[in-house]
Amino acid sequence: MTSGGDAAGMNPAIKYAATYAKKCGLSPYLVEWGLRGLIEGWVREATPDRLAGIIHRGGTVLGSSRSKRFYEYEFRKQAFENLQHHGITKLIVIGGDGSFSALNQFYADFEVPFAGIPATIDNDIPGTDYCLGVDTALNMIRQSVDSIRDTASSFSRAFVIETMGRHCGYLAITSALANGADVCLVPEVAYDLDSIAERLRMQKKQGQKYVLGIVAEGTGMGDTLTRWMGEALGMDARLTVLGHVQRGGSPTVYDRVMAHNFATAAIDGLLAGERNKVVTFKDGHIGSSSISEIAAAKHLVNPSLVKLCEELSN
Amino acid sequence: MTSGGDAAGMNPAIKYAATYAKKCGLSPYLVEWGLRGLIEGWVREATPDRLAGIIHRGGTVLGSSRSKRFYEYEFRKQAFENLQHHGITKLIVIGGDGSFSALNQFYADFEVPFAGIPATIDNDIPGTDYCLGVDTALNMIRQSVDSIRDTASSFSRAFVIETMGRHCGYLAITSALANGADVCLVPEVAYDLDSIAERLRMQKKQGQKYVLGIVAEGTGMGDTLTRWMGEALGMDARLTVLGHVQRGGSPTVYDRVMAHNFATAAIDGLLAGERNKVVTFKDGHIGSSSISEIAAAKHLVNPSLVKLCEELSN
C-alpha cells in the first residue's frame, strides 16, 4: 500500500516488496488508493502483469489518497474485514508519518502488524537519514535550475527558485549546494537580507554575472526575496516556483536501490516478528525504528548542511 | 549579435553563422550583450576558442540585453563608430521583431545592412512559421508535464500548467496537443468555463482519473481555472507556473538544424545584396521577408491549431 504524498521510488518499492515476498513464500496483495482503498476493499493479488513495467515510472501506480474516515473505528473495522476476507495478516505501507500513525492505531484495534517504508520528498521523517523520492526530487530540481541558469547567464539576471519543503529545508539546502546557489533561505535557519545584499553587491563588483537564490516553500519568502534582490542589486529579478514538477520523474538509481533495500528489510522484519517498525537508513546502514521512537523524535537537518546554509543566509 | 529574450538555438546559430561566414571568406565578429554591446563597443573576433563547445548549450553565450539608449541617435552613432573601428559592414541579429526594428532604424541612419534570424519561444514573429527556441521550449514543457502527470495520476487530481506566451497561444496549444491535455486556454480563443466543466464531469463519470489543463500566461487565467476546476469537479486542483524553465535547456536537434539553415540563409542573403530582411520558414522552405512586410503583418496561429484549441476551450 502507498499512502500520503506521492514520491518517486514508490513504484520500485512496490515491485521489490511483491517480488521478494514471493521469494519468501508469501502471497502478496496490492491495496489501491491507500487508506481509502483499505476501507473500500480495493485489494488485489500482486500478479506479474500488475508489476510489469513499473520500476521506471514516477508516482505510484497503486494510487494514494488522504482519508479522514480512517480516524473512525467503524471504517477501520471495515478495513480489517476486507483484509480478513483475503486472508491478509500483515501490511507494508510506503508513505509518511501520518500514515504510520494511522496504521499504529489500526494495530491497537485489530493486531494487524505493519512495516513502514519512509517515502516523502521532504526527507523529514525522524529516525531515518533518507526517505524514498528525495534523490529523484533533487535531480528534477537540478535539471530545472540548469535550465534557468541558461537564461540567468544570458541576461545577468537574478533568479530565485522556490523548492518544496513546508517545515524542512533539506531539498532547498542540498539544491543550493549542488547548484552553486548564492543565497538559500529555509525554515530552520535565520537569515539577514541586508547582510545578503551586501555580500552579493561585493560579488557583483568582483565580476559575478548572475545570481541564483533558492528558497524553501515553508519560508514564504519567494516573492519578498525576489523583489529585494531586484532592488538591492539593481538587476532584473525573477521567481520560479517549481511546484509538482519536483515530485515526479522516473526514479533515479539511488531511489531504486534504496527502494529495494527498504522493501526487503521491511519483509525480513515482519517475518522475524517485528511489529510496527519503520525501516530506516542511518549512518549508511539499513535498520528500523519503532513508531513510538519516531513519534517522540524531532527531525533535524544534518548540522553540516545547516552550517552550509548559514553562509548562504547571511 | 543576439538581442531580446533568450531562446535555445541562439548558440548554434552563432556557431553556424561564424563558421559559414569563414567558409565564405568573411571575417566574422561577435557583439556581446546585444544592442548595449553595440553601443559600448563590446565586439570581438569570432575565434575558434570562442565558438568551441557552445552548440549544445542553452541561452546565448554572447549575452543579451534590452537597451533604451539605442532609441537615441547619439548612441546609435556611437555604435556605428564601433563597427567602423573594426571594419564591420554587415550585421546578423538573432532575436525578435523589436530588435529588427531597431536595426532597421540603424540602417536608415548609417546604411549598415543586416539580416535578422527569428528567435523567440513565443513563435509570434509574423512571416515565419518557426522561430528558434520553440521546439526546445515545447520539449522542456513536455518533460515538466510528464513529471506532473506522475503525481496527477497517483492522486486523481486536476493539474493546471501555465506556459509562457503573452499574446500568442502557440506554446500552450501545441503542448495541449502533445501532452493530451483536457483543457486549453489561450488569448486567441474564446472559452466557456461552464461548458468545460460539464465536459470534464462527463469524462470523470466515464472513468477518467485525472485532469490536465494548459493555460497561456497571456490569459491571466491560471489561478481562476485551477479554482474553478477544483470546485466544479470536487477534485484537489493545483497550478504550476513553468516560468523560465521553458527558456533554457540544451537545444533540440530541430532547433540546431533550423539554426544552421537560418544562419547560412542570412549570410547568403547578405552576400547576394539583400538588405534588412528576416530569414523565414514558410511551408517547409527557408525564405525571407522584408522588415516592412513583417511590420505590416499580424501574426496568426495556424487555423488548424486554433480549431484544436476550440475543442479544449469549451
Added chain:
Amino acid sequence: MTSGGDAAGMNPAIKYAATYAKKCGLSPYLVEWGLRGLIEGWVREATPDRLAGIIHRGGTVLGSSRSKRFYEYEFRKQAFENLQHHGITKLIVIGGDGSFSALNQFYADFEVPFAGIPATIDNDIPGTDYCLGVDTALNMIRQSVDSIRDTASSFSRAFVIETMGRHCGYLAITSALANGADVCLVPEVAYDLDSIAERLRMQKKQGQKYVLGIVAEGTGMGDTLTRWMGEALGMDARLTVLGHVQRGGSPTVYDRVMAHNFATAAIDGLLAGERNKVVTFKDGHIGSSSISEIAAAKHLVNPSLVKLCEELSN
C-alpha cells in the same frame, strides 16, 4: 496496428487515431503484435483504459512483429475472417514500406482498404520527407553524443559514433550537423580517408582538442574509421555503436504533433474514399501517396544534406 521496426511516435499515433476515429463516429479496434496478431485474431476494442497513459511512452504498446506467414494466402484469409468477425472494414497501419506492401496484397485479395502512416527511424520511405520516430531518434543520439563529448574533451581523444541507418544516411548526416561532427560517412556519399586525415591534422594543428566522427551503420566503416583516425592523428580513438538506444525514449513534441497530423489525415482519407494511400509530409504539408507511387519511387536524401556530408567525407 503497428508493424515493422518500432519507432517513437507509434503510441501517440495509436492514441490520436483511436480518439479521432471516435470523434468521427467510428468504432476503433486495436490489433496487437502486428501482422501476426491479424492472423491470430488478437484484436480488441480501443477502450479508454487501453489508451490511457501511452502518449509519452516509446516503442509501441500494441507490440509489433515480422510475419512471413502473411505471404501465404491461407493466413491472409484467416486474417480477413478475424476482421469480419469484429465487423472491421478499414485498416490503419503504422509502420514501414514492407508492411504497406503486405496490406496492399491483402487489399487485392479481400478489398479491405487501408491507410499507411510512415514510421521508421531510418526516414527512408519514398514520397515523404518525414517518418515518425526520426526526431526522437535524433535527440536520443544528440544526448549520447553530448555525453561522449564530455570524455572526448577531457582527454583530447577521437570518438567515432555509429548511428543506425542501413541504406540511408539521414540520421548520421543530420546528427553530424546537429552535433558539430568533423567527419561523417554514409552509404550515399563517397569518402576519402586520406583527404579527411589531412584536414583533421590541419585542424589539430590549429588548436582543435578533440575529434568527433559519425558513421552510418550501413557503411560498415565504424571500426576502420576509428583505427584510421587513431593512426592518422596519433590520438587515442574509440568507437561507440549506439544501437537500440536510438529507437526508444519518450516521443518528442515533434513526433507527437506529426503523429496527430498523420493519424487524422489517415482517417480523413479513408472516410473520403481513398484506398491504399500512405499519408506523407512534403514541403511542410500533409498529403498522401499511393502505394504504387511509393513502390516506384526511390528514396533520396535531401541534396543540401548530401552536400553538407560531402564536406565531412573528404
Added chain:
Amino acid sequence: MTSGGDAAGMNPAIKYAATYAKKCGLSPYLVEWGLRGLIEGWVREATPDRLAGIIHRGGTVLGSSRSKRFYEYEFRKQAFENLQHHGITKLIVIGGDGSFSALNQFYADFEVPFAGIPATIDNDIPGTDYCLGVDTALNMIRQSVDSIRDTASSFSRAFVIETMGRHCGYLAITSALANGADVCLVPEVAYDLDSIAERLRMQKKQGQKYVLGIVAEGTGMGDTLTRWMGEALGMDARLTVLGHVQRGGSPTVYDRVMAHNFATAAIDGLLAGERNKVVTFKDGHIGSSSISEIAAAKHLVNPSLVKLCEELSN
C-alpha cells in the same frame, strides 16, 4: 589536478576545492592535463572565471592524461620545479589509484604532500564505498536501458547490455538491480548458462514478454550471452555496448554533494597535517585512508550485491 579516466563529479570537485581553499585563506592553482601538465608546467591560478559555469558539466574542464614520463625521476623533478616556481606546497589529485601511487612516489622524492579524491566510474578503489562519477554513470545506464526496454517490450525480444567494468562488476550488478534485469554476469561471480536458460524458459512460459541481461565488460561475455539467449529462448536477441556514453553527462546531485564532501575533507586533512591520504566514504561517513592501506587492500564488491547477482547468474 584531475588524473586518470574521466568521471562525472570531477568538475564540481574542482570548483568546491578551489572555493573552499579560498575560504581557508589559501591560494589555489589548477593543473591542466593531469600529470603531463605537472611536468609541462601547465599551471594557472584558480580565478573565478575559470571556475564559473562548470559545476553542471561532465568530464573534467582541466583535462586529464596518462603520462609514462612521470615514472622517471628527471620528469618528476621538472614537475617539482614547476610547483616551486608558483610556490605550490600541497596537491589535491582527483582520480584513481594509479594517480595516487604516482604522487606517493613524488612525495618520497620531494616531500610535496597530497590528498587524493577517489574518482572512477568503476567504483573499485579499495577503502572507500564510493568513488565520484558512479552515481552519474548508473543513471546514464538507467536512461539507456529505459530506452532499450521500449524496443524490447514492443517486440518480445532479448536484449543484452554491456556496461563498463574491467575487473569490477559494481556498475553491472547495481544496474541489474535498478533496472529489473533477468540476467547479470560480472567478473566476480561464477555463472551457469544452462541454469539461466532453464530459468528464463520458465519465466517466458509464465507470460514474461521480453528479457533483459546486463553484462560487465570484464567478463567478455557480451556476444556469447546474446547468442546463447537467442538460441536457448528462440527469441531475437540483440547486444548493446554502452561504451563512453556512461562516462559523461551532467553530474547528478549525489555526485555533486559527494564532490563537495570529498573536496572539503581533502583540504581539512592537508591543513591538519595529514600526508598522502585518500578521502573515503565508509558506512555513511567521510574519512580517509593512507596510500599504504589502499595499496595493501583488495577491493571487494558489497556481499549483499554479490548475493543478488548470484540469483541472476544462475
